Amino acid sequence: MEAKRDVILTEVALRDGSHAIRHQFTVEQVTQVAMGLDQANVPYIEVSHGDGLGGSSLQYGFSRTNEMELIEAAAASVKQAKISVLLIPGIGTKQELKHAAQLGAKMVRVATHVTEADVAPQHIALAKDLGLETVGFLMMSHMAPTEKLVEQAKLMESYGADTVYVVDSAGALLPHEVKEKIRALRQSLSIDIGFHAHNNLSLAVANSITAIEEGARRIDGSIRCLGAGAGNTQTEVLVAVLDRLGIKTGVDLYKMMDVAEDIVAPILEKPQEITKDGLVLGYAGVYSSFLLHAQAAARKFGIDSRDILVELGKMKVVGGQEDMILDVAAELAKKLQTTG
Amino acid sequence: MDKVKVAILGSGNIGTDLMIKLGRSEVLELTTVIGIDPESDGLRKAKELGYETIDTGIKGFLERSELADIVFDATSAKAHVRHAKLLREAGKQVLDLTPAAVGPLVVPPVNIKEHVDADNINLITCGGQATIPMVHAINSVQSVEYAEIVATISSKSAGPGTRANIDEFTETTARGIEKIGGARVGKAIIILNPADPPIMMRDTIHVLVKGDQVDEEGIARSIKEMEQQVQEYVPGYKLRQEPIFNGNHITVFIEVEGAGDYLPKYSGNLDIMTAAAVKVAEEWAKRKISQAIV
Known part of the structure; x- marks a missing residue:
């Protein structure tokens, strides 16, 4: 049955969450999660590397x-x-897009x-030719002034995108910045606007609510916070908060909590929390997927992973x-050797 | 010793950069610049420098084809398919700087000798020119099972052609990594970085070699030698770090600073294409000259 939805959620744990588990998803895990999310009436589930x-x-x-096997398995596991x-x-x-569409992807x-x-x-x-719903996804939105974001969003609209997302890939945006960006887009675009957060500064739910208040109609969440960096907006938490606010997502809260607890939590290598490196991502404005790679490099070169992340932020490195x-x-290790 | 006469087809940024590089060549004599817009900056500049200019495109050139024996095509893939046929019929040797890839793929220090008599060669992509030499350098010491390159270029030096055809970049480069670099499987990734001031072109080459024992010394030496070979025609090409060895995974970091001829120095991606094209043309010219003497 078609539920009434004021806000349309896209669950990204099976894509963004792939970073957090070093891209180790199995067909079995994806099938279980997709079935659970489908039964909880989540409308969109993203699956990719x-x-x-x-x-x-x-x-x-x-x-x-x-x-492609994961996409196929997910597509075969869902009813709605x-x-x-x-x-x-x-x-x-x-x-690759053609292949994914053949296997049952309905949105890109x-x-x-x-x-x-x-x-x-x-x-x-x-994507339009293939009959897919199409979203323009503007990553690292914190790095551009709002006028530039509006200009780029309009380009996405002109290419035929059905929705444009403000993507806070670094989890760096503060609530007043989200407000300004979404408001400006709302005033300039006629298509739907979406918002994708990372919880590096513990602002993901707050920023998502701000985005909704300013007119965003689509929001991303990751169940149990299974996403890059400190994870995304925790989907089951957002569902609960939106329910308290009287905003309908159509998602069954109790079922979501059960999927989070019983199916997703065991997949995580360790519980998602805001570690010092996760916090630095948001603080320095660095792409959340860098987290585990920076930790590995820090171990290899015997340096502090935060120094690597801060340096990358200064260099304005992109996703x-x-x-x-x-x-x-390697550069930082060299400097340490010469000064030490 | 006579120089060999050459023409440039296309009066955009690449064509204009070629014009300046060719002015320095000891074996090539640029005679003609061909465009389709008499008002273009490139044609105006060519006229100022005293070259013949033709503003009626390939047709105008074919009417005066004695002006050049070698032609650089810096137009578009679509136009090149047509140009390639016409220029072959006219008996010209052609360097294709578009993604059309009508002729064999060439990376000068790797396979130029196999194509000294070709009538049309393709220069792959900027990412291919910067990275395939290194894949080849590693493969010549130890078999490369898999090679993956990441080319990061400044947004300002990625023109509308690259942007509109970004899949062609990744697919053509991957093919070059396999066919010319020698990797069993190749993959390419391109990233545009809008930082201001613009960043230099950076290329990272990740390679998995076959076998448990990795000849680190031999591979490092081969990489160094290749760096020098490329520097002979692209002076701003350099290793940013020593290669990193992690089991059978080798990572090489390259930076390409442009010569700053017509394009700014950060456009190392465009510079390496024009420099490679000139290098191939010079080899062709030397051969023509030596044959003429015999």
Whole structure:
């Protein structure tokens, strides 16, 4: 039965959460989670490598299971929910999008750095041809002034996107900034607006509520906070808060809590909390997926992972530049040797 | 010794940068710049420098084809498919700087010798020119099972062509990594970084070699030698760090600073393409000259 929804949630644990478990999802896990989310009446479930289609690599980490198998398994496990995929042009290609659509994906989010929307038109056009719902996903939104964000969002709209997302990939945005950005988009666009948070500064739920108050209609969540960095907006928490506010998501709160506790919690290598490195991501404005890579580099070179992350923030490194982590770590280690 | 006459087809940024590089060549004589817009900055500059200019495109050139024996095509993939056929019929040797890839893929220090008589070669992509030499350098010491490259370029030096055809970049580069680099499986990723001031082009090459015993010394030496070979025609090409060895996973970091001829120094991505094209043309010219002497 079609539920009434004031806000449409997209569950990203099976995509963004892939970062937190180093892309080790199995078909069994994805099937169990997707079934549980579907029964809880979650409308959209995103499944892909953490860095989107084609992300399986030495740069970002190889997937344990081919993402196409995971997409297929998820699509076969759901009755009402639609499967979404992420595609970052420059990493994933049209070829992979076609394949995902054949396997049952119904929505694609075409993601670019907040200032680079013009690499997206060919992928958005293909998605429309394939009959997919299409989202323009502007990552690292904190790095551009609001006027620039509006300009880029309008480009996404002009390419045919059905929705444009403000993506706080670094979990760096403060509530008043979310308010300003969503409000400006609401005034300039006629399509839906979405918001994707990371909880690095413990602001994910608050920022998501602010976005909704300013007119965002689509919000991302990750159940049990299974997402990059400190995770995203914890979906079951958001559902509870929105219920208290009288905003309908159509999602069954108790069932969500059960999926979180019984199915998702055991998948996590350790409970999601805001560690010192997670906090530094939000504080320094660094792409959340860098977390585990920076920790590994810090161990390899015997330096403090926070120093690597802060340096990357200063250099204004963008999403996807994971290779810079090793480069910066090697550089910092060299400096320590010469001064020490 | 006579120089070999060359022409540039396309009067945009790449064509104009080529014009300045060719002015320095000891074996190539730029005679003609061909465009389709008489008002373009490139054609105006060519006229100022005293070159023949043709503003009616390939058609105008074919009417005066004695102006050049070698042609650099810096137009677009779509246009190149047509140009390639016409120029072949006219008996010209052609360097394709577009993603059309009608002819064989060439990376100068790797396979230039195999294509000294080709009538059309393709220069792959900027990311390919920067990284394939390193994949090859490693593969010549120890078999490369998998090679993956990440090219990060400043937003300002990624033109509308690259942006509109970003899949062509990743797919063509991956093919080059396999065919020319020698990797069994290749993958390419491209990232645009809008930082201001613009960043230099950076390329990271991740490689998995075959076997448990990794010849670290041999591989490091081969990488160093390759760096020098590329520097002969791209002076701003350099290793940013010593290669990192992690089991059979090797990571190489490259930075490419442009020569700053017409394009700014941060456009190392464009500079390496034009420099590679000139390098191949010079090899062709040397061969033509030596044949003429014999």
